[in-house]
Amino acid sequence: MTAAPNRPIYLDCHATTPVDPRVLAAMRPWWEENFANPGSVEHVMGRAAEDAVEEARGHVAELIGADAKEIVLTSGATEANNLAIKGAARFARAHPELGFAASQGTVRRRIVTVATEHKCVLESVRALAEEGFEPVILPVDGNGLLDLDALRAAVDERTLLVSVMAVNNEIGVIQDLAAIGAVAKEAGALFHTDAAQAAGRIPLDVEEIRADLVSLSGHKIYGPKGIGALYVRRRPRVRIAPLFSGGGQERGLRSGTLPAPLVVGFGEAARIAAIEGMLDAGRIAGQRDRFLAALTAAVPGILMNAPDAPRVTGNVNIAFPGGVSAQDIMAGAPMVCVSTGSACSSAEVEPSYVLRAIGLDDSRARATLRIGIGRFTSPGDVDQAAALLAEAWTRAISGTIRAAE
Numbered sequence: 003m004t005a006a007p008n009r010p011i012y013l014d015c016h017a018t019t020p021v022d023p024r025v026l027a028a029m030r031p032w033w034e035e036n037f038a039n040p041g042s043v044e045h046v047m048g049r050a051a052e053d054a055v056e057e058a059r060g061h062v063a064e065l066i067g068a069d070a071k072e073i074v075l076t077s078g079a080t081e082a083n084n085l086a087i088k089g090a091a092r093f094a095r096a097h098p099e100l101g102f103a104a105s106q107g108t109v110r111r112r113i114v115t116v117a118t119e120h121k122c123v124l125e126s127v128r129a130l131a132e133e134g135f136e137p138v139i140l141p142v143d144g145n146g147l148l149d150l151d152a153l154r155a156a157v158d159e160r161t162l163l164v165s166v167m168a169v170n171n172e173i174g175v176i177q178d179l180a181a182i183g184a185v186a187k188e189a190g191a192l193f194h195t196d197a198a199q200a201a202g203r204i205p206l207d208v209e210e211i212r213a214d215l216v217s218l219s220g221h222k223i224y225g226p227k228g229i230g231a232l233y234v235r236r237r238p239r240v241r242i243a244p245l246f247s248g249g250g251q252e253r254g255l256r257s258g259t260l261p262a263p264l265v266v267g268f269g270e271a272a273r274i275a276a277i278e279g280m281l282d283a284g285r286i287a288g289q290r291d292r293f294l295a296a297l298t299a300a301v302p303g304i305l306m307n308a309p310d311a312p313r314v315t316g317n318v319n320i321a322f323p324g325g326v327s328a329q330d331i332m333a334g335a336p337m338v339c340v341s342t343g344s345a346c347s348s349a350e351v352e353p354s355y356v357l358r359a360i361g362l363d364d365s366r367a368r369a370t371l372r373i374g375i376g377r378f379t380s381p382g383d384v385d386q387a388a389a390l391l392a393e394a395w396t397r398a399i400s401g402t403i404r405a406a407e
Contacts, residue, residue, distance in 0.1 A: 058269020
């Protein structure tokens with residue numbers, strides 16, 4: 003039997019990532035030495051804080067090939083997604099004369115998204131139905147990928163916005179954003195992508211994918227929680243309505259005092275990701291392969307979900323055999339930090355809606371674990387995690403067999 007580790011083994015990097023020590027070091031002075039409000043530009047400390055915020059904004063922009071003026075800072079990707087989807091819809095409804103009219107002279111009201119999107123996107127789109135918009139939620143195939151022909155059939159002159167996630171937060175699959183963006187642009191629609199799981203893990207360029215709106219999150223790229231951003235294209239200019247009123251910060255789109263330490267940390271995390279992201283991906287791929295080799299050798303019959311899709315290197319989404327639930331395996335290996343799905347909904351008893359959308363039955367969905375390997379995962383971590391999970395499965399399957407006798 004494998005000895006229990008003296009510290010938890012963290013393999014849940016889709017839920018959040020540990021803060022990089024370099025990010026912590028960059029943030030610390032803005033709590034201790036200069037705690038000024040970046041909006042207080044009348045004095046030297048405020049101006050210094052403003053300069054630090056703008057430098058960080060530039061690093062975030064560079065990560066996705068944008069201009070710093072196109073980055074609106076938010077509290078995270080959930081707020082950015084809400085601002086993008088609801089903001090675009092409400093502005094279009096209020097200003098049909100600015101090019102948001104369909105050929106019949108009515109406002110474009112169709113909003114197209116995908117069944118495997120993050121809950122905050124799906125709920126934002128559904129909420130707009132109550133405001134007179136038309137939600138269209140497209141299915142995916144068994145690999146979690148959107149069918150482009152189905153997208154073309156759904157996107158026409160009535161479509162205001164297409165919102166498709168870059169990388170799925172549960173199964174890690176990568177959508178063809180350039181092709182999706184091209185379909186949206188052919189119909190004159192806006193294109194939004196939730197790139198929280200993609201930034202720093204795959205190359206992203208807003209011009210290449212023809213995105214108008216892109217949501218980002220600090221804590222998915224080894225930065226702090228509580229900070230994110232929305233890219234809003236300036237040429238041609240994309241207009242959105244703010245979600246709430248206030249002092250007019252962030253070009254009037256996101257009022258509120260900017261948290262300088264968090265912004266600086268986000269910027270430093272983005273700077274590091276732009277330089278080291280591909281090195282991370284290669285190292286993480288090696289750890290993933292090592293983990294899978296050890297686990298599949300110990301647990302015959304493990305199945306990879308969405309096996310044929312392109313996916314980020316750190317994602318392992320696997321179903322255990324033998325009718326054993328993922329919850330039982332997690333309970334049997336309490337020092338291994340993994341999850342059964344999205345961190346926003348993993349406490350639910352129901353199987354993951356993402357796994358159902360790719361065609362898994364409830365039994366296989368309940369037997370599925372999401373493993374997220376990251377920048378600081380060591381070979382020892384994956385070796386020990388594989389051994390502990392295998393032992394937990396063995397004990398659980400033995401208990402299932404005894405109960406059936």
